[in-house]
Amino acid sequence: MSSVGMTGSENxxxxxxxxxxxxxxxxxxxxxxxxxxxxxxxEAGMNVLVCSCHEKQTDQLRQRKVWASERGVACKSLAxxxxxxxxxxxxxxxALYYALWVFSIALFSGAKVIWVGSTPPVIMPLLLRxxxxxxxxxxxxxxxxxxxxxxxxxxxxxxxxVYNSLRKIDEANVVKSDLVVTLSDDMKDxxxxxxxxxxxxxxxxxxxxxxxxxxxxxxxxxxxxxxxxLFAGGLGRFQNLEVLTQLAIELVKKNLAVVTFMGDGPVRPxxxxxxxxxxxxxxxxxxxxxxxxxxxKAMQAADFGLVSLTPGVDKVAYPSKTIMYLAAGLPCxxxxxxxSSLGRMLEENDLGAAFDLTDAESVFSQVEEFLFSCANGxxxxxxxxxxxxxxxxxxxxxxxxxxxxxxxxx
Numbered sequence: 336m337s338s339v340g341m342t343g344s345e346n347x348x349x350x351x352x353x354x355x356x357x358x359x360x361x362x363x364x365x366x367x368x369x370x371x372x373x374x375x376x377x378e379a380g381m382n383v384l385v386c387s388c389h390e391k392q393t394d395q396l397r398q399r400k401v402w403a404s405e406r407g408v409a410c411k412s413l414a415x416x417x418x419x420x421x422x423x424x425x426x427x428x429x430a431l432y433y434a435l436w437v438f439s440i441a442l443f444s445g446a447k448v449i450w451v452g453s454t455p456p457v458i459m460p461l462l463l464r465x466x467x468x469x470x471x472x473x474x475x476x477x478x479x480x481x482x483x484x485x486x487x488x489x490x491x492x493x494x495x496x497v498y499n500s501l502r503k504i505d506e507a508n509v510v511k512s513d514l515v516v517t518l519s520d521d522m523k524d525x526x527x528x529x530x531x532x533x534x535x536x537x538x539x540x541x542x543x544x545x546x547x548x549x550x551x552x553x554x555x556x557x558x559x560x561x562x563x564x565l566f567a568g569g570l571g572r573f574q575n576l577e578v579l580t581q582l583a584i585e586l587v588k589k590n591l592a593v594v595t596f597m598g599d600g601p602v603r604p605x606x607x608x609x610x611x612x613x614x615x616x617x618x619x620x621x622x623x624x625x626x627x628x629x630x631x632k633a634m635q636a637a638d639f640g641l642v643s644l645t646p647g648v649d650k651v652a653y654p655s656k657t658i659m660y661l662a663a664g665l666p667c668x669x670x671x672x673x674x675s676s677l678g679r680m681l682e683e684n685d686l687g688a689a690f691d692l693t694d695a696e697s698v699f700s701q702v703e704e705f706l707f708s709c710a711n712g713x714x715x716x717x718x719x720x721x722x723x724x725x726x727x728x729x730x731x732x733x734x735x736x737x738x739x740x741x742x743x744x745x
Contacts, residue, residue, distance in 0.1 A: 352446035358387035441466035456482035570600030664716035
């Protein structure tokens, strides 16, 4: 492992240092988002330093250097091998090595503001708080998930004292940061419930990562035809997918819907087994993981997009697939609390409906009633796309983030 020196505008003193383990061209959603955020800050007149890692024997560093040079951004990149094949001790060593590198950046970069995310959980803002004992700078804490609450919900924290300790640390992370950005009012409320002061917490959701092609012809469902329902995304835990699959089977039984679960994940074999046992393999499909272009075509051909979360998850995270559905003009059936930020947004703006899956007994009749009597009341495709563009476009979201950070810099 070795550090690579500065690229881009090497002699400038940075206004903002964006620090994250991954950055474009690494193909992670947050890594790609950070590229747009860095560009927005630079275009707004801030000197930006991006600090991230790259894998040897790849083209990542060269692409990053070219981008940094073109954008007038400075870039520090640390050579780190992929952790996919690492043993647990090697992962710990790798994390410590990266943490020491970040600590040195906090001390010696001269940045007025340092931006970190919530991965790895709790650690990065804690590290910056320690570094601030030696040098004054401001901290932006971008919470894509609320930890340790989300780790508790997904079962990764078994011991109560560990959970309590981590929550106390992250409470201090929030209070001591100069700006905290999170994705929904529910997530902000979770932070406040610790209890914790949240005057410095701003709610700014993520943005659409890809340009969505304009619909050439609106989708039209023939009278009496079953609704085409689409779930596009990872088939993982904490999404109540077993209950959602049973709901799909019930809807198919009554000829109300045909359903596609596009994606892959650990819950897929169970879902496929449930469908096979029901005998409806011809009407509930599992095409697996598909390229984004295929997913967008499927969204534009469906009648509703499905969103599902295990109860409580909407308080610590936000399902990004919702934004993609809306950007494609697809209304949503969300199986989340109707009083959640997501549920309220869908229902108040006629973008679909929200149903509480904790009441599995009555959810089918609720969905059935909606499809029979309310489905025609949702906005048309073009109106949904306009809503998504107004609220979740890269330009609008990045500009809001830039305004907040610029107030800290100048």
